[in-house]
Structure formats: structure tokens, C-alpha cells
Amino acid sequence: MPPTGDAMVKTQALSSQAPETETAEGDTHQHEHGDTDVQDVLAANRRFYQAFADRDVAGMEALWAQDRDVRCVHPGWPVLSGREPVMRSWRELLGNPRSPGVRHQSEQATVCGDVGWVVCEEFVANTALVVTNLFARSGGGWQMIHHQATPISSIAAFEDASGYEDLNGRPPTLH
Secondary structure: OOOOOOOOEEEEEOOOOOOEEEOOOOOEEEOOOOOHHHHHHHHHHHHHHHHHHHOOHHHHHHHEOOOOOOEEEOOOOOOEEOHHHHHHHHHHHHHOOOOOOEEEEEEEEEEEOOEEEEEEEEEEOOEEEEEEEEEEEEOOEEEEEEEEEEEOOOHHHHHHOOOOOOOOOOOOOOO
């Protein structure tokens, strides 16, 4: 949804560069690195990955919105709609001792009004994924309303398709 009126879009990748803000008219402006909304969305994203890595069901449930429609698309799964099916999936995944560990990198956060999203790379076992995590501002801070993880078919395919640069002007790479 494009910004309207005075809505501002704030984007920041984790880097030493200041984040850019794009106005509704398409003008881009630099803002200080510590933009509060973007930093808060990045912090919520890190809480998600910490709960995921720690298998912290209570932490995961606290992060997901309770008063909004939520959705989740785990790799290879159909879309889960509604809080109960989404939370049930996380309870099953986090409670399974055979579930592999997870790590993430290359977070890029964007905020538009009361909605923020993070696109990053996620690694589960030997699988690389591209992830979008969507957050909505509520009285209790930023709450997750959508998670979607999509496998990257192969590093070679990823590199072939990535003749594009990231926000820092670097070609995307997997380590």
C-alpha cells in the first residue's frame, strides 16, 4: 500500500549508513541512524529470532499480536490463518527436540506508519531462506502479524538471480 498524505516510509539495513526516508512524493531524505521506529521493529525481529533459537514458546506467543488477524507461512506449508493455528504451529516446532537451530542475518527494516516489516536471510539446518516478518504497532509496542519463509533453491540460483545490489551496494552473498 503506497503512503498517503504525510505518511513516511523509513527503511534501514543494518550498516553504518544512515537510513533513507521516502516521502509520498518520492523524495528520499537521510535520517539519523537511530530512527526509533526502525530500531524498534528491528528489536522486535530480534526478539522473534531469540524466541525461535531458545525454543521459548511463551516469548513467541508474547510477540505475536492477539488483537489482529495473523498469518504464517512456514517453508513448504500452506498459509496458516488466525492466532490459534499460528501459535499451535510454533508450539509444535519449538517443542520438537529434533527441530534444527536457526540463525538470521542481513536484516532490512521498513516502517510506514503503524506497520513495519523486516526482510532478512534465515538459515535452518543447511537450508537458506528469504524471510519477511511483518509487524504492527500496538499499545504494547511492535507485534508480529505475519511471518513468511521461502527457501532459496540453491546458492548458485540465488547468486544468478541476484545481479542486484543490497541497500549497501554489495551483491548479496551467503556465507
